[in-house]
Amino acid sequence: MSRTPQRHVFTNVFETLSRDYLQGKEEVLRLSVIALLVGGHILVEDLPGLGKTTVALALAAVTGLSFGRVQCTSDLLPSDITGLSIFNREEGHFSFQPGPIFNNIVLLDEVNRAMPRTQSAMLEAMEERRVTIEGITYPLPDPFMVIATQNPSDQSGTFLLPESQLDRFLICTGIGYPAEHLEREIIAGGGIRERVGSIEALVYSAEILAARDEVKAVYLSDKVLSYIHNLVLATRSHDLIQNGLSTRAAINIAQAAKAAAFLDGRDYVAPDDVKGIAVPVCAHRLVMRNDMATVERGGVIRTIIAGIALPLA
Amino acid sequence: MVAIRSLTTILTYAIGLCGMIPLFPWLTAMPRTILLVGVISGVWQDRSGRWPLRPWMQNVVIVPVFFFYAMQFSSANPIQPVISVLAIMLAVRLSGEKTVRYSLQIYVLSMFCLASSSLFDLSPVFLLYLGVLLFVVSLALVLLTFQKQDQAIAVTLPDLKKILAFGLLMPLLSVPLLLFFFPIMPRTQLPLWHFLNPQTATTSGYSDTVEPGNKSSITVSGALVFRAEMPQQGQSQPYWRGTVFNRTDGIKWTRIAQVPVERPVITIKPVSQVIYPEPTAIRTLIALDRPTAIALQRVKRSPDGVFELIGSAGKRLSYTADSLSSGVIAQRNQLDSQFYLQLPERLPARIKALAETIVRTADDDRTRVKQLENYFRNGGYRYSTKDLPTGDSAMEQFIFDKKQGHCEFFASSFALLLRAVGVPCRVVGGYLGGEYNQLGGYYLVTEDRAHVWVEAYINGGGWTRIDPSSFATNAGDVWKAPEVNTLKLNIRQAFDSFNHAWNRLVITYDFEQQIKIAADVGSRLQGINATKILRSSVPYFAVMLLVAALFFAVRRTSFFYPRERRILNRFLRTVELKFGVSAGDKGLFEIAAATDNEDVLEFVGIYARAVYHDCSLTDNEYKCLQQILQLLKG
Known part of the structure; x- marks a missing residue:
């Protein structure tokens, strides 16, 4: 049985998060860790207020990875995600300002609110793991993982992801309501959004990359x-x-x-x-x-x- | 990929043939024809893939056939209608589409047909058909279960091999049971129906009267009469003595059972032989000429060397006989020669005249016999079974006009003339010659070897065997047809010695022998001796070891589950019993999680690591798993 440090680390990550911060969200956490280990993306499909964002934040915090967030709206432009070149008057040339997608873990909140044009730009970046702007290709950081959320009930003014795009997500899952006793605890203790900031990183990107090799083996x-x-x-x-x-x-x-x-x-x-x-x-x-x-x-x-x-x- | 359906169709025909062929010779013309038509039309439809004959049409056809034969059914004729209906039903089913249901019906009908053929014949070929039928039926049943699931199912060749191996395993497993039941089950020695109701059409060379003039030609069958286990007798053909005829009315020779006492002088060593006659209604026991003793119970012995069974004949039996084969038997006592000089009241004039000529020229028995022999040898007599003299004057016609006939003519006319010239004589009926089977060490004598010859009592010499048929001009051609030692003959002889062994070991194995074996076992058990038993059991242990070794060798192959599969099955059973967790569609780790038991988890861990690494379990792991299983059970 393989008792490597990497696997231990990940078990630890998983256990710490589900025990201390995200009670009742073991399944989505486990799937997120799996997606992270495979280098895939995850789509969380559920109603608002069930902790989709919290999971993403917590995962970013515990892995010590950089975190970017995009709140999708119908007027969101591709460049709002990828970044854009801005003319620098002093130096006299355009300099590239990277968008939120240049982070290790990117949360795309309510991805179905974005226009198809924006969606496809973003999903292309997810697949290619690089962004090309004005002829220059910028690689995205590694590890790179997108956690997209989507609200299935609110259909007005949204653009459902087409099947071809859905195929790019490794995993699609819901979160569901927490169990009764857990929900009571959560109500009593208040949300954990504040405490997420205090989560210490338990794993580093080098370890994640090493673990990925082990998963492949x-x-x-x-x-x-x-x-x-x-x-x-x-x-x-x-x-x-x-x-x-x-x-x-x-x-x-x-x-x-x-x-x-x-x-x-x-x-x-x-x-x-x-x-x-x-x-x-x-x-x-x-x-x-x-x-x-x-x-x-x-x-x-x-x-x-x-x-x-x-x-x- | 092999389509199961085409396989089952072929097997179904094979099964149908296994039932048809043994019964076919005993059927009448109509069911025979229907069987042939049924099979041919069935094959044709199966080849074309269309079945214009619907099942309801077939069922409609069967009903009148059934009524037709039901009307023929009577206590005198109970068998033919039944087997005819069976055969026709089989034919009808074979001619239709081979659905699972109808295939099964064909199997049952075939078995019935084969079984009913044993009413007529109990040859070892029956065993062959039965064996083939058992194997093929069990194979076909396995395949049919597949076909029932899916009409168009097809399997890959390796899968098919596996299925066939399992199908063959079932009848193989029943072989030891068969061997066990064979010595203790009741049995019949005879094809029950056929023997009790012999066919009237049988042509037999052997009869209880000699009446040469009643047919213008004769046909003889090559049916087996008996086998005689004995060393080969020189070069000459042996004479087999059956019965003796001592009275004549000028037309036919008959036997009077009350004969004068004879006391033969035994000067040479008797030839001992074991005779295995085919069952027959004739009670006369046949042995090498001339038998002095036959070791069998309930046998009546006449002074003239004729042995007859008392009571019911027809059982398949065997007996040992001692015979003096010299052909001349001296007598110690004075014979009542008047008994053997009886003549018909009215002897034809020409015969009388001939006899008188001989009597005039020769005055002792020996020269008279010699003169008569010369008369026959020089008279241009021919041996023939066609264009025979007939009627009341057949004998006279044979001697003076036609001069051709078979052994009965030769023997009875010669004997008549002998008596006319005053030499006591009698006509002996039996068989001549026989094919010696080197392999089995026995003579095989068939019906067409039936023969009649003459014994003359010569004063000073005793009873002397004279074969008048050998005086025929063409005697050499008829009697000395040399058998060429060809391959065909060898094969036939090998098969016949197998047949003989079958009769000896299987058919004549009866209740008496069962009792004898039981008694033997009993007496052996009484004299038990430890070392002796040990010594004698060595071969048994050797055989058992061999079987065990074979088993383990076979176990490694795909006939059996590998040990991984077996221990897994044990594990799943144990878990279900102990934790109430049935495997269902659960994976191993799900099962372990459901039981929430450390041992189960450990088992699953060890097992899955091997299996999902595509490895087989090492002996250590296997032992470990067994221990865990013990723990779980305990």
Whole structure:
């Protein structure tokens, strides 16, 4: 069993945050850490006031990474995110002022409020990990991770992310209401926004990058590989689904499963890992048939998984 | 990919044939034709992939057939209608679409057909068909379960191999059971129906009268009569003595059972032989000429060397006989020669005249016999089974006009003439020759070897065997057809010795032998001797070790689950029993989480590390897992 310092650090991060600061948000935290370990992005889809921003802030604080925030509105321009060149009168030339995207962890709040033009500029930056402005390419910092939030209930004046863009998010998850006793505690103690500032960094970017290498080295056996492949194939031939999972989705499942195994302290992927991340990795990528658009996609993924035999031996 | 459906179709035909072929010879013409038509039309439809014959049409066809045969059914004819209906039903099903349901019906019908064929014949071929049927049916059943799930299911070749291996394993496992039940189950020695109701059409060379003039030609079958286990007898063909005819009315020879006492002088070493006759309704026991003793219970022995069973014949039996094969048997006592000189009241004039000529020229038995023999040898007689003299004067016609006939003509006319010239004689019926099977060390004698010859009592010499048929001009061609030692003959002989072994070891194995074996076991148990048992059990242990080694060797292959799978199954059962957590669609770590038990987690950790690294468990890990399982169970 791999007991490397990196994995210990990450377990520690995860445990500290969920114990001291973000009670009841283990799942979203775990998924965020997984996304961080894989180098993917995460889309948190839930109602306002459930702690989406807090999670992002806390994650940035505990990792000691730089944090940028973009509050999306319908008049937000691409340059508001990427930055722009400003003419410097004294020196007599344009100098580039980097936007908020030049941070390690970027929170895109209410991403569906931005115009499609802005959305696509931003998502392109997410995928390419670099920004080209006026012919000059600026690389984004590494590690780089976007935490986007989206409010599913408020549809007026919003631009829902198209499927092709959704595919770029490694993980899409909700937060949900906290359990009753936890919520009472939170009400009693007040929010933790103030305390987030006092979180000490437990992990550094070099460690994150080393951990990423270890995640890549996690062993993915043929059995589990077939299991993943069967899952992908099953979504493509399902009655309710118009377009099944893409190859990128399949790669992402494997990556996320590796990260989950790593977090669980193993150097091999078990089918359980795949099961554990399947819904947040897959559900948002499914394109349902027109008349089935209202079907809950997580449920569909769960039924598909239940129908595939786990490779136990 | 192999389509299961095409496989099951082929297997279904194989099964159908296994039921059809053994029964086919016993069917009448109509079911035979229907069977052939059914199979051919079935194959044709399966090849074309369209089935214009709908099941309801077939069912409609069967109903009148059923009624037709039901009307023929009677206590005198109970079997033919039943097997005809069986065969026709099989044909109808074979001609239709092979759905799962109809395939199963075909299997059942085939088994019934094969079983009913055993009413007629109990040859080892039955075992062959039964074996094939068992194997193929169990294979087909496995495949049918797949087909039932999905009509168009197809499997890859490796999967198919696995399925076939499992399918074959089932009947293989039943073989030890078969061997166990064989000695203790009740059995029949005879094809019940066929034997109790012999077919009237049988042509037999052997009969209880000799009446040469009743047919213008004869046909003989090559059916097996008996086998005689004994060393090969020189170069000459052995004579097998059956019965003796001692009375004649000029047309036919018959037997009177009350014969004068004879006391043969035994000067040479008797030849011992074991005879295995085929079951027959004839009670006469056959042995090498001339038998002095037959070791069998309930046998009536006549002084003239004829042995007959008392009571019911027809059981498959075997007996040891001792015979004097010299052909001349001296007598210690004076024979009542008048008994063997009986003549018909009215002897044809030409015969009388011939006899008188011989009597005039020769005055002792030996020269008279010699003269008669010369008369036959020089008379241009031919051996033939066609264009025979018939009617009341057949004998006279044979001697003076037609001069051609089979052994009955030769023997009965020769004997008549012998008596006419005053030499006591009798006609002996039996068999001549036989094919010696070197492999099994026995003579095989068939029906077409039936023969009749003459025994003359020569004063001063005793009973002397004379074969008048050998006086025929073409005797050499008929009697000395040399068998070429070809491959075909060897194969036939090998098969026949297998058949013989089957009869000896399987068919004649009866209740008496069962009792004997039980008694043997009992007496052996009484004289138990520890060292002896140890010594004698060495081979058994060796065999068991071999079997165990084979088992372990096989276990490594794909016939069985690998040990990972087995220990996992044990683990899952244990967890379900102890924690009530069933595997369902849970992963191993989910199970561990659900039980919230350290041992379970440890097991899962060790197991999953090996399995999801694509490794097999090391012996250490395996031992460790077993210990954890013990802990969990305890």
